[in-house]
Amino acid sequence: MGKLKGLTSSSLFLPLVALAALLLFNIIFVDGFLHIEMTEDGMLYGRLIDILNRSSSLIILSLGMTFVIATSGIDISVGAVVAISSAVVCTLIGGRSDGAAETPMVLAMLAAVGAGVLCGAWNGILVAKFKIQAVVATLILMTAGRGVAQLMTSGQIITVYYKPFSYIGGSIPGNVLPTTIFIVVAMVLLVAFLMKKTSIGLFVQSVGINPTASRFAGINVTMVIFLVYAFSGLCAGVSGLIESSLIRAADANNAGLNMEMDAILAVALGGTLLSGGKFYIGGSVIGAITIQTLTTTMYAIGIASDQLPVIKAIAVIILCLIQSKRFQAMFNEWKNRRNSHKDLSMAEKAVDKV
Amino acid sequence: MNRKIKKLMNEAIASQYFSFFVTVILFIVLYGVGIMTYKGFVRPQVFFNLFIDNASLIIVTVGVTFTLLIGGIDLSVGAVVALCCMILAVLLEHTAIPFVLAVIGVLLLGIVFGAIQGYLITAFNMQPFIITLAGMFFCRGLTAVISRETISITNPMYVAIASERIDVFGLGFVSIGAGVALVTLIIAAILLKYTKIGRTIFAIGGNEGSASLMGLPVFKTKVLVYTISGFCAALGGVVYSWIMLSGYPLHGLGMEMDAIASSVIGGTLLTGGVGFIPGTLFGVLIQGVILTFITFQGTLSAWWTKIVVGALLCIFIIMQALITERKSKISSKSSMQVTENKAAETK
Numbered sequence: 001m002g003k004l005k006g007l008t009s010s011s012l013f014l015p016l017v018a019l020a021a022l023l024l025f026n027i028i029f030v031d032g033f034l035h036i037e038m039t040e041d042g043m044l045y046g047r048l049i050d051i052l053n054r055s056s057s058l059i060i061l062s063l064g065m066t067f068v069i070a071t072s073g074i075d076i077s078v079g080a081v082v083a084i085s086s087a088v089v090c091t092l093i094g095g096r097s098d099g100a101a102e103t104p105m106v107l108a109m110l111a112a113v114g115a116g117v118l119c120g121a122w123n124g125i126l127v128a129k130f131k132i133q134a135v136v137a138t139l140i141l142m143t144a145g146r147g148v149a150q151l152m153t154s155g156q157i158i159t160v161y162y163k164p165f166s167y168i169g170g171s172i173p174g175n176v177l178p179t180t181i182f183i184v185v186a187m188v189l190l191v192a193f194l195m196k197k198t199s200i201g202l203f204v205q206s207v208g209i210n211p212t213a214s215r216f217a218g219i220n221v222t223m224v225i226f227l228v229y230a231f232s233g234l235c236a237g238v239s240g241l242i243e244s245s246l247i248r249a250a251d252a253n254n255a256g257l258n259m260e261m262d263a264i265l266a267v268a269l270g271g272t273l274l275s276g277g278k279f280y281i282g283g284s285v286i287g288a289i290t291i292q293t294l295t296t297t298m299y300a301i302g303i304a305s306d307q308l309p310v311i312k313a314i315a316v317i318i319l320c321l322i323q324s325k326r327f328q329a330m331f332n333e334w335k336n337r338r339n340s341h342k343d344l345s346m347a348e349k350a351v352d353k354v
Numbered sequence: 355m356n357r358k359i360k361k362l363m364n365e366a367i368a369s370q371y372f373s374f375f376v377t378v379i380l381f382i383v384l385y386g387v388g389i390m391t392y393k394g395f396v397r398p399q400v401f402f403n404l405f406i407d408n409a410s411l412i413i414v415t416v417g418v419t420f421t422l423l424i425g426g427i428d429l430s431v432g433a434v435v436a437l438c439c440m441i442l443a444v445l446l447e448h449t450a451i452p453f454v455l456a457v458i459g460v461l462l463l464g465i466v467f468g469a470i471q472g473y474l475i476t477a478f479n480m481q482p483f484i485i486t487l488a489g490m491f492f493c494r495g496l497t498a499v500i501s502r503e504t505i506s507i508t509n510p511m512y513v514a515i516a517s518e519r520i521d522v523f524g525l526g527f528v529s530i531g532a533g534v535a536l537v538t539l540i541i542a543a544i545l546l547k548y549t550k551i552g553r554t555i556f557a558i559g560g561n562e563g564s565a566s567l568m569g570l571p572v573f574k575t576k577v578l579v580y581t582i583s584g585f586c587a588a589l590g591g592v593v594y595s596w597i598m599l600s601g602y603p604l605h606g607l608g609m610e611m612d613a614i615a616s617s618v619i620g621g622t623l624l625t626g627g628v629g630f631i632p633g634t635l636f637g638v639l640i641q642g643v644i645l646t647f648i649t650f651q652g653t654l655s656a657w658w659t660k661i662v663v664g665a666l667l668c669i670f671i672i673m674q675a676l677i678t679e680r681k682s683k684i685s686s687k688s689s690m691q692v693t694e695n696k697a698a699e700t701k
Contacts, residue, residue, distance in 0.1 A: 126668075130672055130675040132671050132675060135429075143660055150657045151658075264487075307495050309498075316484065320474075320485065321474075327478045
């Protein structure tokens with residue numbers, strides 16, 4: 001019993017159970033879910049691989065979002081930043097139909113990630129320096145950002161015919177697994193390295209729990225908050241690369257649409273409290289995969305992409321309720337009352353018998 | 355002399371209505387520039403059109419202002435507008451329900467939705483933005499569940515109301531929606547300024563802890579505020595349907611941002627406790643003028659509005675941050691002076 005309790009109180013318990021339940025549902029109801037085959041050009045192909053591939057950009061986004069939420073902030077501009085980043089990379093490479101690139105692809109990619117960092121830094125300055133609430137500061141970029149992206153692509157969808165560009169979202173020839181998986185592993189390793197070898201994680205956590213106390217303890221709170229938002233921008237920039245490469249185009253209106261919600265959901269599912277403080281990178285990664293599995297499952301049973309938010313919104317509210325201390329207190333009280341009722345009725349029965 | 359000007363400046367900045375004055379001056383300047391640049395701008399109808407086109411935004415902004423006043427936020431309003439339009443369209447086109455009942459039903463829906471959001475936020479102490487963000491996705495998704503295609507409203511009575519024109523002193527005309535918006539503004543202004551509820555709202559925005567220690571009904575008022583916001587969003591949705599005469603899942607996209615921006619530009623402090631309903635009106639009108647500029651200019655694209663509004667919002671928010679800092683400096687200085695004076699007196 002004690003062991004079971006230890007297991008259920010682990011931060012990874014909830015996302016893992018949710019993921020397992022979804023996978024089980026898929027295995028039973030979706031035909032050929034576990035089926036993986038090799039295509040002619042030497043790539044692995046199947047639903048599981050597809051989920052991993054598609055969840056890559058969400059995992060990267062939720063990495064950045066985890067840190068932001070850990071400092072008790074929020075970044076709702078990530079979707080728009082994804083649009084900006086994909087607009088930058090596609091405009092720079094250009095939509096030439098002969099398949100040539102106008103700018104070397106590496107430069108274009110760096111510029112796109114740079115644009116993401118710039119957006120993140122802008123959010124960071126507003127939140128850290130001007131002390132504006134995170135929701136509102138990032139709300140500015142959430143709406144204006146898509147306008148900026150449309151300005152770059154002059155309101156059109158730019159389709160890129162340059163072949164190597166599709167390698168980011170697809171796979172490099174001669175490689176079995178999609179490139180995105182390597183990008184994700186690299187990003188997660190980077191974050192894990194920062195957590196293990198530096199004290200950044202500790203700083204972020206202490207700022208989230210109590211910024212004033214952290215300042216008195218000698219932590220540069222402004223800098224920590226700024227860096228956290230800049231990192232979230234970087235993650236959104238990388239996601240933008242993947243998203244645009246998957247469709248080989250920049251669509252300012254739809255790139256990264258509703259992704260901020262998915263990222264927040266992934267972080268919350270991973271056990272990080274939305275009020276800040278302790279955070280779990282591993283939980284967020286598994287949370288992101290769970291959300292993507294949910295999305296793919298919903299598509300598989302025939303729910304349209306614009307109807308999906310209903311289910312996700314309900315999931316968010318339930319997660320928030322579970323996290324809420326007051327709800328826990330109310331739940332415990334209710335349980336106690338029920339138990340005492342039981343005791344009472346049992347006592348009554350006992351009296352009756354006598 | 356110099357000192358006098360400085361003192362005046364400090365007083366102006368410390369005034370509660372500083373943002374409001376800046377907004378009104380900005381509006382007049384923008385309108386003046388418009389009159390000088392474009393020939394048609396001087397016609398009174400251009401001014402009335404600002405009200406006709408932005409009627410639903412005005413109503414929605416009033417609701418959002420209430421939530422901002424208690425230091426909360428409501429991101430769901432745009433989606434509620436879309437949901438209301440869609441439900442109205444379905445009820446009027448596919449059922450025989452009289453339109454009055456349909457409108458009342460939609461308004462009730464807004465009230466219930468707002469109350470649920472308010473209850474979740476207050477009872478379980480959850481962050482308002484996360485709940486209302488979920489609310490936004492919920493309503494947007496629900497709209498798409500009802501129909502993914504456009505449903506036009508062709509009910510003759512309804513169309514007649516939507517196209518009804520009220521003459522204003524022979525200078526031009528406004529729509530019924532604009533009238534509803536003005537009535538909402540006036541009721542909200544009175545509610546905030548002269549009633550117990552209004553004062554409680556300001557008190558909660560100033561400091562929730564103190565308000566609760568003073569024995570004010572914090573819980574009830576907070577739920578009420580989100581209920582008002584939900585109701586305003588639904589009413590805005592009804593007015594929006596008079597302009598669009600259709601239901602479509604993407605109606606009112608980004609409206610929450612426009613509403614928050616208008617409210618902030620009109621002088622509402624995002625930290626709560628300070629706000630002014632007439633300022634809200636001017637916040638909306640400034641956005642309307644920018645949009646009119648773009649229409650008159652002809653070659654600029656619509657997304658410029660978003661960029662300009664984003665930039666304006668940003669400037670005003672930074673201004674607020676600076677003012678708050680300045681104010682606390684001024685007040686700390688004056689309190690220090692007072693204590694010094696007292697010390698001198700006792701000596």
